[in-house]
Amino acid sequence: AGDAAAGKNKSASCLACHGAAGKVSVPMYPNLAGQNALYLEHALKAYQSGDRSGGQAEVMKAYVSGLSDADIADLAAYYASLKP
Amino acid sequence: AGDAAAGKNKSASCLACHGAAGKVSVPMYPNLAGQNALYLEHALKAYQSGDRSGGQAEVMKAYVSGLSDADIADLAAYYASLKP
Numbered sequence: 475a476g477d478a479a480a481g482k483n484k485s486a487s488c489l490a491c492h493g494a495a496g497k498v499s500v501p502m503y504p505n506l507a508g509q510n511a512l513y514l515e516h517a518l519k520a521y522q523s524g525d526r527s528g529g530q531a532e533v534m535k536a537y538v539s540g541l542s543d544a545d546i547a548d549l550a551a552y553y554a555s556l557k558p
Numbered sequence: 559a560g561d562a563a564a565g566k567n568k569s570a571s572c573l574a575c576h577g578a579a580g581k582v583s584v585p586m587y588p589n590l591a592g593q594n595a596l597y598l599e600h601a602l603k604a605y606q607s608g609d610r611s612g613g614q615a616e617v618m619k620a621y622v623s624g625l626s627d628a629d630i631a632d633l634a635a636y637y638a639s640l641k642p
Contacts, residue, residue: 501596508642510585516614517588525612528604558592558642 475511476544481552484545487537496556502530508558514550559595560628565636568629571621580640586614592642598634 488506492498496507506514518541520526521534541549572590576582580591590598602625604610605618625633 501594502600504597505593509589510582512585513588516586525615526610528609531609
């Protein structure tokens with residue numbers, strides 16, 4: 475499993491859309507706080523692989539393209555650790 | 559916006575994976591309770607259109623293929639109305 479503290483340090487570029495506490499102000503984007511870490515890892519990898527494409531998925535693809543599996547695990551652990 | 563009560567009546571086939579209160583027991587799947595309705599509509603339509611493909615997205619595609627836009631709006635309103 476990932477390291478939530480390390481994930482917090484890597485979440486700077488996520489804040490703009492997903493909010494400081496993982497709760498968005500823009501209803502088009504998902505709240506991430508308290509989401510399942512395994513699901514978040516799956517989703518991030520789907521954006522990287524192109525399994526998720528079109529529309530706002532292309533925005534996510536740009537953000538996650540440079541992430542390592544460890545980054546993804548840490549970010550997933552961080553958001554899963556937040557209170558929904 | 560959708561009708562949450564109507565959405566509840568249409569959520570029978572969602573329960574198996576997403577749980578009775580929109581909180582899953584299988585961490586591979588997303589919790590839906592309290593998620594943003596607009597995002598949920600977006601996600602369901604992405605499964606229908608194939609913008610989300612591969613792996614478990616194919617399972618979702620089978621479940622949502624028969625849903626109308628009104629069904630999608632109602633289901634999204636229902637899960638957004640649940641306490642995360």
